[in-house]
Amino acid sequence: MEELTGEKxxxxxxxxxxxxxxxxxxFGIFCLNSGKVKLVKAGEDGRNHILRLHRQGDLLGYRSLFxxxxxxxxxIALEExxxxxxxxxxxxxxxxxxxxxxxELLKMLSDDLKRADTHLTNLAQKPVRERAAEALIFIQExxxxxxxxxxxxxxxxxxxxxxxxxxxTETIIRVLSxxxxxxxxxxxxxxxxIPDIQxxxxxxxxxx
Numbered sequence: 001m002e003e004l005t006g007e008k009x010x011x012x013x014x015x016x017x018x019x020x021x022x023x024x025x026x027f028g029i030f031c032l033n034s035g036k037v038k039l040v041k042a043g044e045d046g047r048n049h050i051l052r053l054h055r056q057g058d059l060l061g062y063r064s065l066f067x068x069x070x071x072x073x074x075x076i077a078l079e080e081x082x083x084x085x086x087x088x089x090x091x092x093x094x095x096x097x098x099x100x101x102x103x104e105l106l107k108m109l110s111d112d113l114k115r116a117d118t119h120l121t122n123l124a125q126k127p128v129r130e131r132a133a134e135a136l137i138f139i140q141e142x143x144x145x146x147x148x149x150x151x152x153x154x155x156x157x158x159x160x161x162x163x164x165x166x167x168x169t170e171t172i173i174r175v176l177s178x179x180x181x182x183x184x185x186x187x188x189x190x191x192x193x194i195p196d197i198q199x200x201x202x203x204x205x206x207x208x
Contacts, residue, residue, distance in 0.1 A: 007086065007090050009084065013077040013083060018074055018077075021074045022040075023071060025071075026065050030084070030085055031084045032054055032057065032083055033056065033084055035077060035083075036077075036081070037076065038052075039051045039073045039074070040073055041073040053078075053143070061075065079155070130203065131165045133201075135161055142154075152192045152193075155190045158176070161176075183195065
């Protein structure tokens with residue numbers, strides 16, 4: 001811990017600011033101390049695709065660190081974030097010396113691959129309506145509810161939601177409007193309220 005404290009640095013990022021950019025070389029890993037971050041990849045269709053969402057305590061950029069290639073995606077702050085940076089050499093040293101840390105990273109990589117496989121399967125097989133409901137559940141499970149236990153504790157633009165679903169922004173606007181009319185969600189500006197999460201899971205055809 002003393003070695004880490006002496007080497008790591010802290011940086012504040014504003015909403016919309018890049019933490020790292022796709023294709024650039026990684027020099028270490030980032031730990032999200034506070035705030036919310038989206039991991040975005042540019043698609044061949046010209047649209048951005050949100051691959052993952054990160055919250056307090058998450059590590060960013062570790063996959064590219066191991067592959068020794070440029071970042072596969074860009075990390076962008078969804079709100080003001082405080083992030084610490086650990087140099088590559090120091091982090092790899094910790095992994096070599098701590099088998100428990102190495103095992104935890106293997107579990108994280110395995111979970112990433114599982115989520116990627118599920119996402120690709122859903123994009124290929126599920127209609128937009130189900131994928132949109134699933135995206136809202138994904139956001140809620142990542143960031144939780146506010147104190148009212150119904151409002152998602154994160155602000156996402158319609159474009160962001162479309163980039164998770166893999167469709168046009170206009171389509172998401174229409175689908176969310178349908179959900180609102182049906183009572184599956186309530187829309188208050190950019191805030192999204194979910195009165196009954198089980199109903200949204202029914203629409204997504206996704207149950208535990």
